[in-house]
Structure formats: structure tokens, C-alpha cells
Amino acid sequence: MEFDPAAAFDAERFRREGRAVIDWLADYWQSLPEKPVLSQVEPDGVRSQLPTHAPEQPESLDAVLADIDRIIVPGLTHWQHPGFFGYFPANASSPSILGELLSAGLGVQGMLWATSPACTELETHTLDWLRELLGLPERFASHAPAAAPGTHGGGVIQDSASSGLLCTLVAARERATALATNARGVQQGDRPLVVYASVDAHSSVEKGAMIAGLGRDWVRRIPTNARGEMDAAALARTMDDDARAGRVPCFVVATVGTTACGGIDPVPGIATAARRHGAWLHVDAAWAGAAAVCPEYRGPIVAGAEQADSWGFNPHKWLLVNFDCHALWVADRGPLIRALATRPEYLRNRATETGGVIDYSDWQVPLGRRFRALKLWMTLRMIGAEPLRQRIRDHVNWAAEFAGWLQADPRFELLREPSLSLVTFALRAGDEATAALQESVNRSGSAFLSHARVAGRHALRLAIGGTLTDRETVANAWDLVRTRAG
Numbered sequence: 044m045e046f047d048p049a050a051a052f053d054a055e056r057f058r059r060e061g062r063a064v065i066d067w068l069a070d071y072w073q074s075l076p077e078k079p080v081l082s083q084v085e086p087d088g089v090r091s092q093l094p095t096h097a098p099e100q101p102e103s104l105d106a107v108l109a110d111i112d113r114i115i116v117p118g119l120t121h122w123q124h125p126g127f128f129g130y131f132p133a134n135a136s137s138p139s140i141l142g143e144l145l146s147a148g149l150g151v152q153g154m155l156w157a158t159s160p161a162c163t164e165l166e167t168h169t170l171d172w173l174r175e176l177l178g179l180p181e182r183f184a185s186h187a188p189a190a191a192p193g194t195h196g197g198g199v200i201q202d203s204a205s206s207g208l209l210c211t212l213v214a215a216r217e218r219a220t221a222l223a224t225n226a227r228g229v230q231q232g233d234r235p236l237v238v239y240a241s242v243d244a245h246s247s248v249e250k251g252a253m254i255a256g257l258g259r260d261w262v263r264r265i266p267t268n269a270r271g272e273m274d275a276a277a278l279a280r281t282m283d284d285d286a287r288a289g290r291v292p293c294f295v296v297a298t299v300g301t302t303a304c305g306g307i308d309p310v311p312g313i314a315t316a317a318r319r320h321g322a323w324l325h326v327d328a329a330w331a332g333a334a335a336v337c338p339e340y341r342g343p344i345v346a347g348a349e350q351a352d353s354w355g356f357n358p359h360k361w362l363l364v365n366f367d368c369h370a371l372w373v374a375d376r377g378p379l380i381r382a383l384a385t386r387p388e389y390l391r392n393r394a395t396e397t398g399g400v401i402d403y404s405d406w407q408v409p410l411g412r413r414f415r416a417l418k419l420w421m422t423l424r425m426i427g428a429e430p431l432r433q434r435i436r437d438h439v440n441w442a443a444e445f446a447g448w449l450q451a452d453p454r455f456e457l458l459r460e461p462s463l464s465l466v467t468f469a470l471r472a473g474d475e476a477t478a479a480l481q482e483s484v485n486r487s488g489s490a491f492l493s494h495a496r497v498a499g500r501h502a503l504r505l506a507i508g509g510t511l512t513d514r515e516t517v518a519n520a521w522d523l524v525r526t527r528a529g
């Protein structure tokens with residue numbers, strides 16, 4: 044059988060099959076409450092049902108969808124299930140998913156402004172909208188602020204918070220070494236560049252230090268208090284000690300909303316220490332950042348942002364944009380571009396030469412890039428800021444209610460005050476009983492809780508963030524937790 048171009052890119056066929064796929068997804072969303080949140084398959088349970096070899100001849104969409112029902116769906120943990128309270132949920136919405144579909148259908152590659160101007164300009168513009176919605180300082184806007192001559196900020200969409208952190212880390216490295224490592228490579232043992240983050244900061248800090256060649260051993264983990272917030276005085280002392288010993292304090296990560304318990308580092312104090320040593324300050328607000336769209340939660344989330352060199356959060360966690368979408372802003376795009384830009388002959392073009400356009404491949408690790416701005420833009424436009432705020436308020440309020448129910452039951456202990464929509468708790472009976480409760484709740488199929496180490500305890504985390512989660516789902520989760528606690 045010959046290749047049939049019509050089969051690969053046929054408008055009529057796409058209309059028909061596209062509708063079938065969209066109907067399939069709509070049915071899937073509606074069926075979610077009846078499905079077990081966690082996949083029940085054993086290792087190899089999916090692969091053992093797949094043919095050993097790729098098909099030689101075309102198969103129908105019907106055949107594929109049947110296998111998705113039979114083989115794939117049972118092997119899914121349903122992240123959009125209303126009872127998904129694990130990790131931080133990665134929520135989504137139909138406008139965002141339609142944006143994703145449009146991006147795939149347009150099939151453009153936005154590595155340079157010239158390779159698709161709309162892909163770049165919509166991204167810059169949407170991130171300016173988002174900066175304003177979050178109340179982030181003007182230094183992160185794409186227009187050069189008069190207040191800071193010589194610098195020029197702006198936003199970019201990355202695949203993940205980990206990538207955003209890595210890019211800002213290499214920018215910090217280049218700024219600290221005046222391009223020496225960019226050209227000559229990392230000089231081991233000479234004057235090590237040191238990275239700082241709290242003991243509760245995300246593991247992407249180590250990963251970034253490993254990839255950027257700074258070395259995992261040069262990541263200093265600064266202690267936190269009982270609320271999971273970095274001790275800024277301990278940070279200042281550690282940085283002073285390093286500087287005195289001839290090391291270079293290079294990069295400080297402040298976490299706004301730690302993964303374990305939602306701790307919010309004191310960014311203004313951290314910024315003072317970072318500034319004294321000329322170190323780059325990056326704020327990782329991957330999850331909590333979204334809540335800054337609500338003015339009443341904004342204060343602690345954006346505090347100190349006016350002194351940060353970069354600030355990032357994941358609209359794919361809590362702003363109804365499907366994975367992947369990390370929004371990253373820099374106050375000065377210069378070091379980032381100097382760290383990451385290459386310009387081979389085949390990418391030379393007039394627009395770039397004029398210096399008047401953004402080439403986003405210079406702001407990230409890969410050359411190629413997807414049109415991710417579409418899904419963010421469509422979510423902001425078709426849902427609107429006020430309903431987005433309301434969704435976040437609902438989640439925060441339900442978390443407070445859940446915490447209240449816990450506190451009224453003497454078997455339970457709230458390990459810290461709820462942080463936004465995250466509740467961290469345990470059974471007073473101890474770690475073993477708490478782990479058994481988690482196992483029992485998760486086996487029930489109607490709710491999923493993950494855990495962390497908080498205050499030395501096995502802590503259960505109820506992270507509310509699913510788009511389809513409602514108050515009743517949260518009340519049901521409490522019922523489940525209460526009745527299974529023994």
C-alpha cells in the first residue's frame with residue numbers, strides 16, 4: 044500500500060475524526076467521577092497488551108480509540124479527576140485544550156521572531172497581561188522601564204519550572220563570571236560558584252546545578268522554620284562565609300510555596316543578602332504564584348519581587364492551562380540571552396540583525412519551540428480573570444473548611460496552617476497509622492492524597508486545585524479520611 048497524502052492531511056477526514064476525538068474526550072471528562080483516581084495496573088500491565096511490532100498497514104481511528112478505552116485508560120492516573128488532591132494538581136480547561144489543538148494544527152515553530160512573528164509577539168504580549176494580573180513589578184514587563192536604565196525585562200513561556208530555573212541559573216553563572224564559563228567552560232576547583240536554596244526548595248535546584256556544571260556539592264541548603272520558610276539570617280551568614288573563603292555566591296532560589304507544605308520564603312530578606320554579594324535572585328513560585336491573581340492573596344506571594352532577577356510560576360498547575368506552560372520573567376534579558384544565544388549562518392535574518400525583535404530560542408535550552416502562548420491566551424480570554432480568581436478563592440476556602448474539620452477531630456493534627464489551598468496533616472497515632480490511612484484512602488479510588496516529610500512526620504497533603512473539584516468532592520474526601528482513620 045502506497046503512502047496516501049490525503050489520509051495524512053485530509054481536511055474532510057480530519058473534520059470527521061477530529062469530532063470523534065473531541066467527543067471521546069468530552070465523554071472521558073464526564074465519566075471521571077466514576078473512575079478510580081489512581082491507575083490500578085501492575086508494572087508491564089500496559090505494554091503486555093501492546094503488539095510487539097509497529098503495524099505495516101494503516102489502522103482506523105475506531106481501532107485506536109477502542110485500544111485507548113481498553114488498554115490506555117486503565118493505565119492512567121486521572122489527573123483531571125475531581126478527587127485528585129496529590130502533589131500539586133495540573134489543572135486544565137477546555138479553552139486551553141482547544142488552544143493546544145490549534146497550536147498542533149498550525150504546526151508552526153517559533154524559534155525566531157522571523158519563523159512566525161505571531162508566535163513570538165502573542166507570547167510576549169500574553170505574559171505582559173499575566174504580569175499585570177499577578178501584580179508583578181514593571182521591571183518584568185517587555186517594554187524597557189524608565190526606572191531601570193540599561194536593563195530590559197520580559198516574559199517567556201518554558202516547558203517547566205525546572206527548565207526556567209536552569210535557564211536563569213546559566214544566566215546567573217554568566218553574569219558572575221563575565222562570560223568566562225560560556226566561552227571557556229566551568230573551571231572546577233578554582234573559585235566555585237555557589238547556589239543557595241532552602242532545605243524545602245524543589246529538587247530542580249540540584250538538577251540545575253548538576254546540568255550547569257556548578258556541581259551538586261555547591262548547593263547550600265539553608266534551614267527553614269516550622270512553617271517551611273527559609274531562615275534569611277542563616278542564608279546571609281552562609282553567603283558571607285563563602286565570600287570570605289574566596290567562593291562566589293552566584294544564585295539564590297527563594298521558594299514561594301514549597302512543595303512539602305506551601306512555605307513562603309521571606310523574599311525581601313533573602314533579596315538583601317543576595318544583593319550584598321551580587322548574586323542572582325530567582326523566585327520559584329511554581330504552584331503558589333497563580334494565587335497572586337487574587338489581590339487578597341497577592342501580598343506575600345509577590346513581596347520582594349521588585350528585587351528579584353527572575354520570577355517564575357506554572358500556569359499549568361493552578362491557572363487552568365493544561366500542562367506544559369511555565370511563565371518566566373526576567374528583569375534584565377541581557378545575561379539570559381548572552382548565556383543562551385548562538386547564531387549560526389542558517390538562522391541569520393534581517394529582523395534579528397535589527398535587534399528590534401525577540402528570538403525566544405535565545406531564552407531557553409532547545410532551539411525549537413511550540414506555540415504555547417495560544418493556550419494561555421485562550422484561557423485568559425475565554426475564562427476571564429474574574430472567574431479565574433473565583434476558582435482560586437473557592438479552592439482556598441475549601442482548604443480552610445477541610446482544615447477546620449480536621450481540627451475538630453482529636454485524632455488528627457494539622458501540621459501547619461493551610462497554605463492557600465494546601466492542607467498538611469497527620470494522625471496523632473504516628474507515622475505508621477498515617478501511612479496506613481493514606482494507603483486506604485488512595486485504594487478507595489475516589490480520592491488521591493500524596494505525602495511529604497513535614498516537621499519530621501509522615502504528612503498527608505490535600506492539595507486542592509482540580510478544575511472539576513467542587514466543595515462536595517472535598518467534603519467527600521474528608522468523609523473518606525475520617526471514616527478510614529480507624
Ligand SMILES: *Cc1c(COP(=O)(O)O)cnc(C)c1O
Pocket residue numbers: 131202203204205206245247298299300301302327328329330357369
Ligand atoms: C511543581 C514545582 C516545581 C517543578 O515544576 P516543573 O514545572 O514540573 O518543573 C518546582 N518548584 C516548585 C515549588 C513546584 O511546586
